[in-house]
Amino acid sequence: MSKNHKRSCPVGRWQRRKEARPGEIIDAALELFCEKGFAGTRMDDVARHAGVTKGTVYLYFENKEALFYALVNEMVVPQVERAENMIANYTGSAASLIEILIKQWHENIIKTKLSGIPKLIISESGNFPELAKFYIDNVIQRGRRMMARVIEKGIERGEFIKCDPDYVSRVILSSMVFTAVWERSLASLDDETYDVEKFFDTQFEIMLSGLKKTK
Amino acid sequence: MSKNHKRSCPVGRWQRRKEARPGEIIDAALELFCEKGFAGTRMDDVARHAGVTKGTVYLYFENKEALFYALVNEMVVPQVERAENMIANYTGSAASLIEILIKQWHENIIKTKLSGIPKLIISESGNFPELAKFYIDNVIQRGRRMMARVIEKGIERGEFIKCDPDYVSRVILSSMVFTAVWERSLASLDDETYDVEKFFDTQFEIMLSGLKKTK
DNA sequence: AATAACTAACTATCTAGTCAGTTATTTATT
């Protein structure tokens, strides 16, 4: 049985795409939640952005909160694991490892829509403390430990001066995370533009110069 | 138009305090907006926190947005001016001036409820771009210029190595602002506690060591 | 013909903003 009659695609036609829908809905939610906040985003808008209607969204996610949880879980965890594997297999100097970590943060987070998540978590931490807690335990703390271990290694190797790896780690990470938050919130409104790569280079250069034993 | 009013509670005593109300309402709004976000905060709650009813809030502020604007304007501008005056009258070294600026940031912003404002602006930048723009132009950029001028002075004096003052300024400020955001969002949920003062000391020490000509 | 992905219209609820009425306080009068 053949379909001979033409099927131009008039508005109102849709396809059944069970596999693709959840990902598309999560993408739409990420974009809108980051832009408008959780409470400020309408489920109707999420649906329209994903090319479906609201009913479909509720077909795949129990409610608005479940969608929020799903997007954080889905988007973040793989990134952390990737970074941890990178570090485990690295054999070069601590300084060059820090440089690589910053570069990767730039490439894989700042330049992608993933940079929206820190802002989202921070914004909604008051309304979703358990989610924020999950994020802290599974992302922030792991990131902190990663960076601290690298610095510790640098000290052990005689590469860096004696310092508290935990606090130095926090200092480095704070401006990395802040850059993500900034890029997804105020950067586009600021007429004093800047080059993110040069920002990271500047940070790396000064911090490392302050950390290294021989200048 | 209206039906018969119920007899209001005869025991609920209140006072007329025209002068104090706006400030109290703004304080309540700052606390709740920071905790719940703008959209997530009910005007009824703001009123109750301020010890009045919703009607009173609308007596002093035209609407929810006006209240938001008022609190940002009221709370922030005096701080910026204070810092600018401080810098203008300072005669010591650039390094010690940076140290003082960081200490003052800690005392006057981080330790007070003012630290909630950066988080608030960042969270609501998507919904209130004009307000965010106002904040960028009147707070962020002025802060950036302040810090850049100090660094520039340090270079001119032969105190610091040659570097781009604008970018170094951004690096220093980014972790200062981030600390405010962090303290008002995720810090209380993080079981790995830390000492903010030691954080700033660590940052100051490493950055300055990287900036100074003689180590 | 059967299945299930998807739609669209519905409802239940929540809240920003309003306003008629209440009460603390001030001012005028005795």
Add this chain to the structure above:
DNA sequence: AATAAATAACTGACTAGATAGTTAGTTATT
């Protein structure tokens, strides 16, 4: 000094509008 009238700060019940979540029905696909 006591009392009444006037004023305006404040209340709380109300309305209008918005949106999270539901579901009966429609349509693509097998």
